[in-house]
Amino acid sequence: MGRAPCCDKANVKKGPWSPEEDVKLKDYIDKYGTGGNWIALPQKIGLKRCGKSCRLRWLNYLRPNIKHGGFSEEEDSIILSLYISIGSRWSIIAAQLPGRTDNDIKNYWNTKLKKKLLGRQKQMNRQDSITNSNENNISNNNNNKSPQNLSNSALERLQLHMQLQNLQSPFSSFYNNPILWPKLHPLLQSTTHDQNPKLASQETFHPSGVNVNHQNNHIKLAEINNGSSPLYSENIEQSLNPAHEFQPNFGFSQDLRLDNHHNMDLMNRGDSKELFQVGNEFELTTGSSWWSEEVELERKTTSTSSWGSASVLDQTTEGMVMLQDYAQMSYHSV
């Protein structure tokens, strides 16, 4: 039978919004708010639009303080780290980037950021294959993975997850070294420390920009939320599991554990080298601050042929530790 349409499609206008429609919608919401019912809204205003369409237009375009385009390197870093951690949960990622919408970030990832990574990886793979053939071809099967495979959304994220998880080593410098963490939005960097020194000792900075209160296991996001939308705080708060003893994670450990177990059979082999390349390519491509240049220098001087899990500790660079810590942060759940 199919589901009932959300609106009368015959009498509803589709396609791009005209400036007049924008003005009508914006004026009305500015004056009266949404009234808690998007479906009824267009009728009230006299717009021949579906309620969903109005909502989307408002959230993605008309809402105050929306930023379009011009993603900074810091934002790139946050998007990448969160994508690795939680995958394509754009609304959650958007909650970490004030002024950005999930749609915007999704578009940006699909059209630009992913290509940055994959483009560099392509180059690196080509270089590697030349090197390998020159070295008499002990072929590294991992390099046979094509960027196309990586770009396959689900697989791509799985690969990143599993590759990260397979880097085995204890927590170390990344977590203890704030310099290595992604730079945050200035608002995100302000904490409750100033206001409550007692709490300060119980809180831990999240590299994702979220502060975790050990006592309450509760994220403090008041500073993030500029009041124009509840968008910025709700999702993160929901995502934390208060029952967990604090472990470094992005606040999404439960889901990730599910994801991880679910896909363990499929992706039980990781390739730290490839991931390391991806990470460094990101730095190379974007100049991102948290894939440090030292990492790249060291990578160049380190043999890439022995990145087995057993040797990771011996060959650990700051970057490897960083990546590994990201993996731990992503998966640790008690």
Next chain:
DNA sequence: AACACCGCCAACCGCAAATGA
């Protein structure tokens, strides 16, 4: 100049979750 191709992005669609009666 004309056409084809490609990238970008706003908007749509369908589904699942949340909400409320």
Next chain:
DNA sequence: TTCATTTGCGGTTGGCGGTGT
């Protein structure tokens, strides 16, 4: 508890503009 309705989300599409041939 159940069911209908609304909201929120992520994947996908389609139009437009830029670029290449």
